[in-house]
Amino acid sequence: MPTVHLDSGTAHPVPLGARDAVERYLHSRATGERWPSGEVERRVKERFARLVGASPRELAFVQSTTAGEQLAIDALDLPGRGGRIVTDTLHFFGSFWIYEQLARRGMEIVWLRPQDGRIDPAAYERAIDGDTRLVSLSLVSTYNGFEHDLARICDAAHAHGARVYADIIHAAGTVPLDLHATGVDFAACASYKWLMGDFGLGFLYVREGLLDQLRRPRFGYYQLARFRSHVYPFDPPGDGVADMAARDDAEGLFAMGTRSHAVMAQLDWTLAALLELGVERIAQARMPLLARLHEALPAKGYRVVTPPDSRTPLLTCSLEGARERLAPALERAGVTITLSRNRFRVCPSFFNTIDDVERLIDALPRLPQEDIR
Structure with missing residues (x-):
């Protein structure tokens, strides 16, 4: 049976077409044939952007949803700036650890609790104040599937100068989503659930108008748009070890190093299928x-x-x-x-x-x- x-x-089970895409990638690795990594990454980013109502420039590849959430927190210089974070207990339970640790480091953490399986957006409006630095939530709760009114919460947060992070791992690919329309500042998801990818690769969204206001949380060579060294034989002379400049998009702020090409091959197939369906x-x-x-x-x-x-x-x-x-x-x-x-x-x-x-x-x-x- x-x-x-x-x-x-x-x-999510891996579709047969996505499995075949991975096998083609592995064949290229086994035989030394060229695999068009740059082309595949571009398609994957463009397709995910269409799926969630974003621009490819606003997307960076990350290891996981939690990695994206942590990068957003770091980019806001928290807990260094102090202040308040407002979240709720329908958020991903793995994030409980993040915010309880930030509380130990001096942040005020406000936990909203559900009634009848819901969080009333008015509860967020009451909890957000002038000291609030971040509002953090799961757009669709991993606990019970409750879906927030994200646009309303973003309006309330922005009225007080706060930023909003949304975990969209149970929203992307499951409900119609337009991140631009919601006004959300950050969003992240892994790909092994409803995007039908696998563990180890996901997306971080950062609203483009926010990019130049953020602290660079980490330094990685995938952030670079230009690199020219001055230390190896036949290099041109220069004042330092290299001339370097970062990209001016989300990758330029958040990218680190290599990412899973096998999962990228899966997503190249699955995101096209989701858009078609x-x-x-x-x-x-x-x-x-x-x-x-x-x-x-x-x-x-x-x-x-x-x-x-x-x-x-x-x-x-x-x-x-x-x-x-x-x-x-x-x-x-x-x-x-x-x-x-x-x-x-x-x-x-x-x-x-x-x-x-x-x-x-x-x-x-x-x-x-x-x-x-």
Whole structure:
């Protein structure tokens, strides 16, 4: 019996076309044939820019979402400048570590907490003040799929001179997105989830009008637009070891060194496929699947903590001991979802069908009365 994969929010399966693209890249590495790295990188950046409503000049390649978030923090000279950071507990739980450590280094950290699975944008408007340096959030929550009103939050932050960072790992490729229209200052994502890439390569977006106001957080030779040395045989003479100048785009501020060409080959295929499929069509196609889950799971006693009007591809239920209680039944049924200690998450992608959802519903045991609250 084939496995039903409803866990693309953890790591999306690699499409066969993307696998073939990687194999072609590896063949070039094995045979010494030229692989057009510059051309592929240009296409990947252009396609991702189209996908999220950005300019290629505003994009830098990074290792991961967290790497992008940290670079944004460093570029704002935090915690050195002091002040307040406003965030919320629907943000990526890995970022809890970042902001608790910044609190230990003198930053005031304000944690907003959800009500009914949501963060009211008015809570951000009340929390942001003249001392706020950064507002940090996940546009789509990895916990329950809640989607922020990013434009409204950016308006509130900018009115006080604060900058906004958005983790878009569960938004890019899943919901229509126009970063320019939101006004967000920074955004980052890895590629191994909904972009159908792999671990080790992602994107950092920096609003172009902000570039010349930022502190350079790191120094890497991929930042350079010009390099001419004066130290090797036959070099022209010069006053120093080399003449160097940085690029005037996001790469010129944030790029470091080499990046994964294998993942770049994947993204060259997957981003083209996403643009052809259309994110809005993908989002519309999953709505009947989400509606069925919202209907069936409470009927079997499960507490859904995802807002019922959510359009994102993550639906979460809270359940004490979820992994231990559900894993055997799901394994027997050949269904894969995200199982955590006290919750489970269903993440349908464009290849899933209503039959996949029904198989999951049938596999989930009805909860005893004492578990229904």
